[in-house]
Amino acid sequence: MKLTRSRRAILVIGFAAVFPWAGHAESLAIRNCTWCHGVSAHGYSPAPGLAGQRREYIQNQLKNFSEHTRDNPFSRLYMWGATANLSPATAHGLAFYFSTLSPQAANDGNRELEAEGRSIYQLGMPDSNTAACVVCHGPNAEGVGEIPRLGGLAYTYLKRRLEQWGEGYHAAARPPMPRIASKLSANQIEALASYLSFVK
Amino acid sequence: MGLQFVSRAAILAVLFTTAGRAQDAVSRHDLQAKMDYCKTCHGSSGQGFRAYYSIPRLAGQQPEYLTNQLQAFSERRRTNNIMFNVAHVLTPAMQKALVTDFHELNPKPLGGAPKDLVTAGKKIYEEGIPSADIPPCASCHGPDAKGNEQFPRLAGQLHDYIFNKLTNWSKERGQKPGEPDVSAIMEPIAHGLTEPQVKAVAAYVSYLE
Numbered sequence: 001m002k003l004t005r006s007r008r009a010i011l012v013i014g015f016a017a018v019f020p021w022a023g024h025a026e027s028l029a030i031r032n033c034t035w036c037h038g039v040s041a042h043g044y045s046p047a048p049g050l051a052g053q054r055r056e057y058i059q060n061q062l063k064n065f066s067e068h069t070r071d072n073p074f075s076r077l078y079m080w081g082a083t084a085n086l087s088p089a090t091a092h093g094l095a096f097y098f099s100t101l102s103p104q105a106a107n108d109g110n111r112e113l114e115a116e117g118r119s120i121y122q123l124g125m126p127d128s129n130t131a132a133c134v135v136c137h138g139p140n141a142e143g144v145g146e147i148p149r150l151g152g153l154a155y156t157y158l159k160r161r162l163e164q165w166g167e168g169y170h171a172a173a174r175p176p177m178p179r180i181a182s183k184l185s186a187n188q189i190e191a192l193a194s195y196l197s198f199v200k
Numbered sequence: 201m202g203l204q205f206v207s208r209a210a211i212l213a214v215l216f217t218t219a220g221r222a223q224d225a226v227s228r229h230d231l232q233a234k235m236d237y238c239k240t241c242h243g244s245s246g247q248g249f250r251a252y253y254s255i256p257r258l259a260g261q262q263p264e265y266l267t268n269q270l271q272a273f274s275e276r277r278r279t280n281n282i283m284f285n286v287a288h289v290l291t292p293a294m295q296k297a298l299v300t301d302f303h304e305l306n307p308k309p310l311g312g313a314p315k316d317l318v319t320a321g322k323k324i325y326e327e328g329i330p331s332a333d334i335p336p337c338a339s340c341h342g343p344d345a346k347g348n349e350q351f352p353r354l355a356g357q358l359h360d361y362i363f364n365k366l367t368n369w370s371k372e373r374g375q376k377p378g379e380p381d382v383s384a385i386m387e388p389i390a391h392g393l394t395e396p397q398v399k400a401v402a403a404y405v406s407y408l409e
Contacts (some may be wrong), residue, residue: 085331143252
C-alpha cells in the first residue's frame with residue numbers, strides 16, 4: 001500500500017513535469033533555429049527569413065533536409081545536422097510557429113534591376129518560354145501551401161537558390177522549379193532576386 | 201511528252217517545297233519547348249494545376265475553343281495579363297500545333313471537388329433550371345461534356361476554375377462588345393446561376409473523364 005502510494009506520487013510528479021518540459025523543449029527547438037535565422041526569424045545571411053513563410057513549405061523543407069534531398073552546401077553544413085533528430089511533431093510545431101510571424105523585406109537588392117525583375121516575375125518571358133512566377137507564387141510573392149513565400153527574402157539567398165537549380169542541386173524537388181530556374185541567365189537571376197528582396 | 205514531264209516535275213517541286221515549309225514553320229524542338237512551357241502552369245499532362253491561381257485543364261480541349269481563346273487574350277476580348285503575354289507571341293502555325301497537341305492529351309481529372317454536390321450538378325447539367333431560364337449545359341457542351349468546336353470541353357475541368365469564371369464572367373469575357381464572340385451566349389446563363397448551383401455543376405463536370 002505504501003509502495004503503491006509512492007508510485008502514484010511519482011506518476012503525478014511525472015505528469016506535472018511533462019507539460020512544462022514539453023513547452024521548454026519547444027522553445028529550445030525555436031532557439032536552435034533563431035541562432036541563425038534571427039531572433040525575429042527575418043533571416044541572417046546566409047540563413048533565409050522564416051517569418052511568414054508557408055507552413056507546408058517549411059515542413060516539406062525540414063523533411064527534405066533530413067532526407068538529404070535538399071543538398072546544397074549550406075544545407076549539408078547546417079540543416080542536415082539540425083534536422084537529423086527532429087521529430088515530425090516538432091517539425092510541425094516549428095513550421096506553424098514561424099509561419100505566424102510577420103515577415104520583413106530584406107531590401108538588399110539592386111534598385112536598378114527592380115523593374116526588370118518585376119516584369120519577369122509578373123509576366124514571364126514568353127519569347128524564351130519562361131513562365132511567370134506570379135502564377136504559382138502569387139501577386140505579392142506570398143506563396144501558398146507548399147509553394148514558398150519569396151517576397152522579402154534576402155537578395156543573396158534568392159540569388160544563390162536560383163543559381164543552384166542550374167547547378168544540379170535539389171534535383172529531386174517537385175517540378176517545375178528545376179527546369180524553369182536552370183534556364184535563367186545570370187542577369188535575370190540578379191533582377192529577380194533584387195525585385196523580390198523589396199517585396200513587402 | 202517532254203513538256204508534260206517538265207511541268208509535272210515543276211508541280212511536284214512546288215508541292216514538296218510547300219510541304220517542307222509547312223513542316224519547317226514549327227520545328228519539333230520548338231513545339232516541344234513551347235508545350236513544356238504551357239505545361240509549367242497547366243500541369244505536366246495538361247490536366248490543370250492548382251498553385252496561387254487555379255489554372256485550367258487544356259487536355260482534350262476543343263482546338264477551335266483554344267484557338268478562339270488565344271485570340272481573345274491577344275485581342276483583349278478576354279482579360280488576363282499573363283495570357284495576353286503568352287498568346288501574342290505565338291505564330292499561327294505554333295497556335296495550330298499547340299491546340300492540336302493539347303486536344304490529343306487525355307489524363308485523368310485532377311479532382312478535388314466536394315463529391316456530395318455531384319448529383320445536384322448532374323441534374324442542372326442535363327436538365328437546366330427551367331424556372332430560372334437556364335438551359336441544360338449538355339445542349340451546347342454535349343452530353344459527355346466533351347464540348348464541340350467553339351463550345352469548350354468541361355469534362356475534367358477544375359471545379360474552382362469553373363467557379364471563378366462563372367462568377368466573374370462579365371469582367372473577363374466579351375470585353376470588346378464591338379467584336380462579340382460565342383462567350384456572349386454564356387453571359388446571361390452565368391448571371392442566372394446562383395453560387396450553390398455553380399458549385400454543384402462545376403463539381404459534377406470536374407469528375408467526368
